[in-house]
Amino acid sequence: MQVLKTKAAFRAARSAFGTLGFAPTMGFLHEGHLSLMRRAKVENGAAAASIFVNPTQFAPGGDFDRYPRALERDLAMLDSAGVDLVFAPDPAEMYPPGFDARIEIGGVTEGLEGASRPGHFSGVATVVAKLINVVQPTRAYFGQKDAQQAEVIQKLVRDLDMPVEIVIAPTIREADGLAMSSRNSYLNPDQRKAATVLYRALNTAKALFDTGERDAARLRQAMTQALAAEPVAEVDYVSIADPDTLKELAAVGASGALASMAVKVGPARLIDNLRLG
Secondary structure, eight states: OEEEOSHHHHHHHHTTOSSOEEEEEOSSOOHHHHHHHHHHHHHHSSEEEEEOOOGGGSOTTSSTTTSOOOHHHHHHHHHHTTOOEEEOOOHHHHSOTTOOOOOOOOSTTSSTHHHHSTTHHHHHHHHHHHHHHHHOOSEEEEETTSHHHHHHHHHHHHHTTOSOEEEEEOOOBOTTSOBOOGGGGGOOHHHHHHTTHHHHHHHHHHHHHHTTOOBHHHHHHHHHHHHHTSTTEEEEEEEEEOTTTOOBOSBOOTTOEEEEEEEEETTEEEEEEEEEO
16 A cells, blocks of 8 residues: 655556545544445455545634544554555645635535535535545545535536546444444543434434425424434534435425434534435
8 A cells, every 4th residue: 555645646656557446534534434445446446545634624713623633543444445545645735835726616515514614615625626636536435424515526526527436325324323423533432322312313304204204394393302302412403405405395305305414412513314215
């Protein structure tokens, strides 16, 4: 496995490979990340990953400085997953002096995380475009846990005619249903137990949907009530939205819905989602 710190060095190493699968990460890897790496390797024959905590997607006063980092641990995990190339740049390599370009994505960024975290998806779209341009992957892999991010990236690639296939892989969960996330490391044992309320709330909505409920307000109310049963859970939003546009629905139609939420548990702001229908 080759670990490259500069764009020039990565491009030189990449030239030795044909088809290449790529999974961008911010490090502090878990099984969700590794599942993407293994799939990239199987489906492309060669796999690349990036480790870069992207400052432009964090709001002022956010958790950029305390975001967990463990580079040597991460590299060992990537090596064991069969990754061939790792791009691990410093911030100055990605954003050199004078850098002032930003990519703005409309529509799907307006609600949910976009409303709660202004500027977040501009930072995501910009860094993903830069990484795709450096890595030149055949396919790039992202997780369904970040459902709105997945929509943003698919729109980015489609609208800017980027020659890469985007693959969205299912959310990987712990045995108790908690979606795997690097931010889970912020939780103490009691908070970690409480965090399972997100998955319970989503399944409450799914159970209602499966028995015929299509009124979106009632589905949101059911999720909100389930979250209220956990005293340490502070709700940012709950949503029943169109799975493609991410606009809030009045009623769930034939195309189904994306049930999603953002909830603060102790020091961690957690997100999760399930498709209905």
